[in-house]
Amino acid sequence: MDLLLCPCCRQILWDPVTVCCGHSFCRKCLHGPSPSKCLVCKQRLHLRGPRELKCNTLLxxxxxxxxxxxxxxxxxTRDTQDLISQQEYEEARKLTSRGIGLAPEDIVLRTLRSQVYVALKQYPEALQDAELICISQPQNPELLEGLGCSVPSAIEDLMEEAFRYLKISSMDTPHVVVPMEATCMMPQSNSACMNLRSDTDEERTSSMAQPSEVAAKSSSSYNQEHQPDKGEINHKLEEEKLKCCQKSRPSLEELLSLSDVECSLCIRMFLDPVTTPCGHTFCKECLERCMDHQPYCPLCKQSLREYLRVGRYPATALLQDIMSSxxxxxxxxxNQVHLSEMAELSNLVHNVPIFICTMAFPGIPCPLHIFEPRYRLMMRRCLETGTKSFGMCLYESGKSFADYGCMLEILNLDYLPDGRSLVETIGRRRFRVVKRGQLDGYHTAEVEYLVDKVLEGEELQETERLHDMVxxxxxxxxxxNQGSLPRRIFMQYNQPPPKEDNIQASPDGxxxxxxxxxxxxxxxxxxxxxxxxxxxxERLLHLKHILSMFLPTQS
Known part of the structure; x- marks a missing residue:
């Protein structure tokens, strides 16, 4: 169970919240003056307030x-007491109601909720819990002592509301205590209770006619004991805690199954699980592929635009620890299956990803604007596999893409806030398509790389002379002249690369x-x-023919 401890309070996690760095804390540990840095990794946290914190549903x-x-x-029970001491009564009400839902017979929780109802001035609800306490444990005066006195200033109002409520409800509910006996639930001395329990009708009438006097006695008793039943409750909590520790608890291996750590998108065991700001957990790759199409949570449809803009998806550390343990x-x-998939994707001969867009050439930069979901996925995989390479081909009708293309290497990739990206690439090797395929929406190909024929002797000398001429x-x-068409075309670019001494230094010329x-x-x-x-x-002859068409325009 040590895996389930909160790094902040060192108690079992309760309402766990996973913050932006991937570590998880109790929700109440992030309330109030929230920490500016994670207590585990010291990374700066960006918490937008307690109400914005969503619990990790999987945890x-x-x-x-x-x-x-x-x-x-x-x-x-412990958290409820803390909330009451902090006067966060609405949160305390929700928490006690949650506990009573688990254990309707729990007297301590009903006592606490009754106090909370009084603090919220919801007196009928407070008396309902008080009535159930009386019915369930009529011989336990300690639990009844001081019931409903969390707010001294409200005692008089409580008495008046109590009489009105009991008078109305007693008409339909035969087991409701009579008004004068109900006042004995208020904290006061034994003599006061004896006076209230007078056998004569006159004394009963007199006591009912003056609720403010009883309230005054109750209020003075409250001043002596701010929380009358707190010691008793704490004592019982310690006993319960000791009993729980003595019990032999089953291990996590016996309690959890593999289906508890499956991604709801791929239906496989989590791989690099990440938790969204809305509290849902997915495999990192699964979430990224979903956000390629639309920036919303796949389960609750909450907007993840801000999450996408940050672009960092750290793994949920606690879930990783649970799975590895x-x-x-x-x-x-x-992990082995994932590595096998990555090895297959990194094969740049039999499984080259193909980007169908434009012409690319060896050694020439080719900037790209990536916005289609399939190409977003392609770019991520190129980076994850470490190849940083993909093929660029022209579109060709009937074949999807041309038979020849050029490999591009990713030099830099900048993500935009909406998930699009600007990619700097440069051309590398040429290839011929041998076989076409598809993978997850984008095209792939088995390729054969092109290499220039090696020249020797007289053929080499002739080609060198042609090279110098062109x-x-x-x-x-x-x-x-600056006004000529060729000049205007060429001056849009930098100076041409220098002439190379060895024309066969590169396999592409x-x-x-x-x-x-x-x-x-x-x-x-x-x-x-x-x-x-x-x-x-042959390439030089084509270029010579093209340039010769430009030069006559000068004459």
Whole structure:
């Protein structure tokens, strides 16, 4: 049971609340002057007030199964006394009603609730509890002593309301005590009670006609004992606590089953369980996939926009500890399944995620704005697997995407408050699609990476001369008059990459060729054709032809 202790009060958790760092505390421990930092990890907390704190429903259910009835009643009684001392009577009323729902026969809780009703000036309800106490334990004067005297200033009103209530209710309820005997429930001396119990009708009438005198006696008695039955209640609590400790409690392994720690979305054991501000718990990946579509809790539909904006989803530490302690083998299997799934997703040959959008080229930056749910999922998986890579292809009718594309590597990803993201990527290797597939809404492919043919001897020398010629054409385009069309096109970009001495240093050829291809206003299908070529010489011939069409405009 040590797992279920609150880090703040070191008692069994009660109404557990999971804060933004993932640690859980009793709800009442976060009331009043809330801590600015977590007592466990020292992370800064952002609590919006006690009324905003929602209990962790899953932990509440687990505690309900783990705690016996006596432990629950003991905690309810102790917390009720604390609330009464803090004059939080409405919260105390709710708590005592909750306890009486568990144990309708509990005299201590009914006594406390009667005091709370008096403090709230709900006198008929206070007398109802008092009547039940009289009926259940008519021979126990200690519990009746001082009943209903939590607020001294209300004694006189209580007497008047009591007489009125008993007069009306006695017409229909034969077992209700007569008005003068009911006043003996008030705290006063034995002599006062004897006077009230006079056998003559005149004395009864006289006492009923002067409730203020009785109230004055009651009030003075209250001043001597602020909480008359508190010592008795505390004594009984200690006895109950001792009895509970002596009992052999079943272990958590006997009380909980695997179904108690299953995600309601994937119906599997929790993996990295996170708790939303509304108090519901899901696997981290399951919640993220739901919020890809709409920023609402999957269960209660409360808005999670602020939760999404922060973008941090720490695991619920207590739930992690419970699972690792009670279900270690099952948790190990769950983690192993996840690792297998990640290994399959990280295979960048047989299972490449495909982003269908635009042309991408080796070594050329490709900024992206991610807003579709399927691509949000794709980006997260690319980061989680550690590959940080995916394929970019053009759309092609009848095939979903083209036969050739370019791998992109994620350099940076910035999340926007609504879940969208801005991604900085750069082109890497070219590939040819061998087989198409789908996974969780986005396309995948088995690919074959393209490599330029290796040149040797005379063919290499000829290609080098062609390379120098085309690069010279590119420089001429940059040197044209500022008003010319080629000049206006090229000057929108930075200077071209420098000419490379070794044209076969990269398996994709010189980088300036891809830079030129990316800035030229060409049809994407023509760009795709050049991208698919594995002959550097052929690519240079295409570029030479394109540049030659720009240069004559100068003459």
């Amino acid at each position: 509440c259910n687990l505690l309900d199964k783990c705690l016996d009835r006596e432990t629950k009643l003991e905690r309810i 009670i279900f270690p083998l099952e948790m190990m299997d769950r 690069y010279q054409q590119l420089e001429e385009c940059f040197s044209q 010189p980088s300036w060729c891809w830079w030129l291809l990316s800035i030229l206003p060409l049809d994407p299908t023509y760009q795709l054709l050049i991208l698919s070529l594995t002959s550097l010489k």
